[in-house]
Amino acid sequence: MKTKLYIDNNTFVAGTTLKDGTAPEHNNMAFHACDKPESVLENRQQLAVSLNCGLKDFVSASQTHSANFHKVTLADKGRGAEIGATAIPDTDALYSVEPNILLCSFTADCVPVIFWNESNGLIGVIHSGWQGTVKEITLKVFEHLSKVEGCRPGDFSVQIGMALSQEKFEVDEDVYVKFKALGYADDFMYFNEATNKYHIDNQKTVKKQLELAGVPENRITIDRTCTYVSPDGFSYRQDKKAGRHLSFVMRKGS
Structure with a gap:
């Protein structure tokens, strides 16, 4: 199983799957972007084995580029793991305080955010494509965790996963205007006069x-790996039929 681990210690494991030409559908992990669901299932089972957990420990959402998030409980175990229809609907961020649950997020250029809290064991994943970023999903999730879950922001470790690089993420003025309206993204944008793109x-x-x-x-x-350029990356911008990476985090239980 081709993966990149960001942390793997006695308490947490977090990482992302990588594109792999030797695996079914190049190690695609998403039911919504596959040729054969059984290929995705096989890849996920391989991932489960490599992480020493079961497929029924996976929890995933039906991602819609929203700013919606969901607190995962033990009752959610297995949602979206073997059948896409059972995924948590209309949700782009998951968090949990439960051990032995693998929270999953799917991307192919969008920004995955993986986090874990050393103090209270809370874990989570966020899917932030440009639409989610404009809707400030990450800011909203962390404000919620502070206000409702009582987390201290300084107790989190956050891994921003591989995504489309600035060089390859070119947009028209309509998207630029939305980022400009945030009021804090100016330093992260430039205009290319030759192509008339931002x-x-x-x-x-x-x-x-x-x-x-x-x-x-x-x-x-x-992780500054560009999903468009890297052979390890799935890029929707490069290939509309691209598979998806699975970014994951789990708190290990006894």
């Missing part, structure tokens, strides 16, 4: 949202 660094905009929510900069890491 280029946006979605990862750094998300990082700024984390900082606005109180997460210290030294607690945030960015």
